Amino acid sequence: MARDLNKDMMLNPAERGGKRASRRGGFSLKGWLNNYLLRHIQTFFYTLGQISTRPFSTFMTAAVIGIALSLPAGLNLLLQNGQEVLQGWNSATQISLFLTQKTGEKSAKKLASVLRKMPEIATVEYISKESALAEFSKHSGFGEALDALEQNPLPAVLLITPELGQQQPAQIAALVERLSKRREVDIAQLDMEWVERLFALMAIGERGVLILAGLLALAVLLVVGNTIRLAIQNRRDEIIITKLIGATDSFIRRPFLYTGFWYGLLGGIIALILVELSLVLLADPVREVASLYHSSFRLQGIDAQTLAALLGVGSFLGYFGSWIAVGRHLREIEPT
């Protein structure tokens, strides 16, 4: 056996050429693809093995990435929950229809019954001129002054609660617009300006989270880039040797890219754990507050979409950060 192998090593160049040619003749796309995939899979797991031999430093890097990712992810989750809460408050939105002075009680009640039949409207409450005046004088403290007036200056009011599911600001605005065009209606007023303001504030919050996410993504790129730069420097000799043996740039780059990918993925997992942990810590106080408002609101956890985004963004940033570092530093390392 050994002698055969010996002979194989010692074939003369012509024969070797022949052998090479025959190998080329036997070239198959499938075989090449298999080898290519195999090499990628090997590198994939080889790099995982490599970083697991240094658990502490790997964890440090992944933790920095995890914290950077968890901040925007967590804030985004809070915003989502905030919107959920707002949706609930929206149901308290009411539209006040101040009827014209000409509209008598009969036509007002008729209008109320018409409105009740509209699908967008949940409830209609009729407040007559008299009860409006009574309520006003009771609460305002102007009772005596009002008594001095000959006529009741207050209009009759229809208090309208829109149907749930019709709570988007745009839909409600359209409803108000339509109602205000009715003959009997003097002014249609929406009691939700504060909700609109809150929505506007939320939009600022969302934009803020976006900016923060951008900055922290940049931070992740820098962290991964720096880690990979150090890894490249540590493996300087190895890179030089493989270059001398004829390794292409992509061959040398591959393990570093996968290492970056692993860092990013681990960072994403750590971020996931951090966010879930924060949610657990927040759950009790939130339930407390909710119960004070007679709400059954519960903090929503991470959904599948956020989970996929977190892991996907993490591993992409790891890969990309590594790609930048490798591109910058690999060219500098040449055999001398």
Next chain:
Amino acid sequence: MIRFTEVSKRYSNGHEALSRVSLHLPVGEMAFLTGHSGAGKSTLMKLVALIERPTNGQVIINGQNLSKIKRGGIPCFRRNLGIIFQDHRLLYDRTVFDNVALPLIIAGYGRKEIGRLVRASLDKVGLLSKEKVYPITLSGGEQQRVGIARAVIHKPSLLLADEPTGNLDPDLSREIMHLFEEFNRVGVTVLIASHDLDLIRELDKPIIKLEQGYLAHHGAMDAIDTDSGIRGMAGAIHG
């Protein structure tokens, strides 16, 4: 196989390491590159391996004009070479097997073929039993043989060795040189940079002698002795 035409190499610090060197090493030849340190041996080797580019002149290796090879083509070019270093340049965090397999892994060979070729190569240098150990546990001579197994595993047509016996005792050096002779016998062109004149004399191969960047001699060994004696003296006086 190797053809230098009026090749000069000046480094960025102004030092001219090679001056208008022209030489030709035919296919299948085995030659020694000698000269004092600083004579330009390493530079010449680096030009052949495309580690450096000449300032002037033309280097043709295996019919390829090296000035036509761009950066991206260097890996492919180097796969036709086998390079052996004085300091072995092994990867010490990998086994002997993995070290020797490296050129094949880079070239994308299949796993079965890698196993077969690595064992054949290790068998050739007499280290078949050491495939699973780490190079650090091996002696200097054994490490050099691992380096040789790695350099020949992909059956290069040109073997370059830079002071391959620099750190070895005479017996081990002789063994290594005989290994090179065996590869040469099956048609591999071999160029060895060495200043081990006793061993070179023993092997009776053509000599390429460099002196201060100039080609001082190219031919048989016996011609060199008197020749270099005079030139060496002239060099000493000039120095």
